[in-house]
Amino acid sequence: MNIKNLFRDKKAVFSFEIFPPKTTSSIQTIYNTLEDLKGLSPDYISVTYGAGGSVKNSKTIELSSLIKNKYGIEAVSHLTCINLDKKDVKYYLREFEKNNIENILALRGDIDIGSKIIGELDHANELIKYINDNGNFNIAAACYPEGHIEHKGLYREIESMKRKEYSGASYFISQLFFDNNLYYNFQDEVRAANINLPIEAGIMPVTNKKQIERILSLSGASFPNKFKKIIDKYEHNPEALRDAGIAYAVEQIVDLISTGVDGIHLYIMNNPYIAQKITKSIESILLTVNKI
Ligand code: FAD
Numbered sequence: 325m326n327i328k329n330l331f332r333d334k335k336a337v338f339s340f341e342i343f344p345p346k347t348t349s350s351i352q353t354i355y356n357t358l359e360d361l362k363g364l365s366p367d368y369i370s371v372t373y374g375a376g377g378s379v380k381n382s383k384t385i386e387l388s389s390l391i392k393n394k395y396g397i398e399a400v401s402h403l404t405c406i407n408l409d410k411k412d413v414k415y416y417l418r419e420f421e422k423n424n425i426e427n428i429l430a431l432r433g434d435i436d437i438g439s440k441i442i443g444e445l446d447h448a449n450e451l452i453k454y455i456n457d458n459g460n461f462n463i464a465a466a467c468y469p470e471g472h473i474e475h476k477g478l479y480r481e482i483e484s485m486k487r488k489e490y491s492g493a494s495y496f497i498s499q500l501f502f503d504n505n506l507y508y509n510f511q512d513e514v515r516a517a518n519i520n521l522p523i524e525a526g527i528m529p530v531t532n533k534k535q536i537e538r539i540l541s542l543s544g545a546s547f548p549n550k551f552k553k554i555i556d557k558y559e560h561n562p563e564a565l566r567d568a569g570i571a572y573a574v575e576q577i578v579d580l581i582s583t584g585v586d587g588i589h590l591y592i593m594n595n596p597y598i599a600q601k602i603t604k605s606i607e608s609i610l611l612t613v614n615k616i
Contacts, residue, residue: 325398326462327427328494330367331522335613337587338603339400339524340364342594343372344383351386358395360596364603368398368427370497370589375407375433375440379415389423400464401425404433405451409444413451417459429464429497430455434542449487456492465493467523469501469510473544478510482517495521497589500528500539502572503548504579511585524587525580529573529598531566533559570598574605581609 330337340361345353361369369391373384388399403416420428430451435441445451452463465488471477472484485496501507507525514523530536536555540547551572558565577588592599 325426327368327398327400327464328462330398331495331586334367334587335615336581336585336610337367337522337524338606338610339368339370339587339589340366340592340599341370341372341526341589342387342592343374344387347383351383351390354387354390354594357594357596358391361592361599362395362397364599366397366603367587368400370400370402370429373402373404373431373433375404379408379412382416382419385416385419385423385425388420388425392424398427399425400427400429402429402431403451403455404431405445405448405454406433406435406441406443407439409442410454413445413454414458417455417461420461421459427462427464428455429466430493431466447484447487449484449491452488452491452493463493464495464497466499467496467514468499469507469525470499470545473542476544478513481510482513482519485514485519486517489519489521493521495586496523498523498526499543499545500526500591501545502530502551502576503546504576504583506546507580508583522586524589525585526589526591527573527576527580528591528593529602530555530569531595531598532562532569533565535593566598570601570605574602577602577606578609581606581613 345351371384371388384401388401391397392399401420430448432448445454448465455461455463467485468481471481533555554568558568
């Protein structure tokens with residue numbers, strides 16, 4: 325199914341993001357997780373792409389195919405371009421077609437120290453155009469409610485989103501954020517700039533202190549005082565911190581859905597417990613807004 329149509333049919337789309345097992349591990353290690361996620365009936369599951377593995381042995385395609393063809397859930401495969409040449413991108417597109425995968429989240433990828441940069445496709449908008457020119461896929465793109473870490477602020481971000489829309493993206497998935505007011509401000513600016521594609525809000529439930537430090541350094545997301553107090557209070561009690569992190573994410577989601585967000589994309593870190601807790605807490609809210 326083309327995910328673009330979901331936004332036409334539903335008021336609030338609800339999706340999960342997971343990552344594939346390490347290249348040395350079997351895909352079977354994730355079967356139980358997928359069984360649990362299937363019971364939660366997400367609208368789709370997206371699968372991250374790690375630049376580390378070999379092109380011909382991508383667990384992203386294998387896992388996306390499993391989600392779609394064995395578990396019957398719609399799949400979105402992430403694909404990054406700075407580490408691939410055009411021939412490799414074409415290889416992936418043919419593999420997606422063979423595996424019945426219709427939806428791609430097209431990304432540049434992070435520029436890490438020591439990472440290989442190919443230079444044939446330098447930005448996500450170039451990848452989006454290349455995919456459109458070489459196949460028939462529905463393409464999602466990333467957006468950053470607080471601006472991308474390399475160019476903080478919304479002016480550059482909105483220019484970047486325009487390029488992605490112009491190149492053929494059909495919807496956006498946002499970077500995680502912890503302050504809904506920043507998201508609403510971003511959404512207003514995007515709509516004022518005449519970008520009308522649906523945007524799914526990316527929410528990450530924070531469940532341990534080490535995780536938060538890593539996330540903040542990677543994403544540059546603001547860390548509201550209210551949330552900082554929660555982390556400081558429970559940092560030495562893993563169960564309390566986990567529950568508080570889940571409750572914080574639920575509060576964000578209820579507010580976002582009630583304010584009319586196009587969708588929620590939940591970064592579940594392959595943890596079905598977290599996915600279950602959050603989904604159960606918002607089930608009736610989703611049913612109500614989607615009038616099912
Ligand atoms: P771009 O759109 O290329 O933007 C990167 C920077 O360049 C921005 O600062 C932008 O303002 C600027 N820019 C954009 N276009 C141009 C242009 N044409 N000319 C000049 N400057 C430009 N990474 C992974 O490795 N694997 C994943 O699976 C993955 N999944 C993600 C999922 C989501 C929902 C999000 C939000 C991010 C994900 N990332 C993933 C991280 C992503 O790869 C990084 O954030 C990366 O740094 C930027 O990717 P982009 O597609 O937004 O790049």
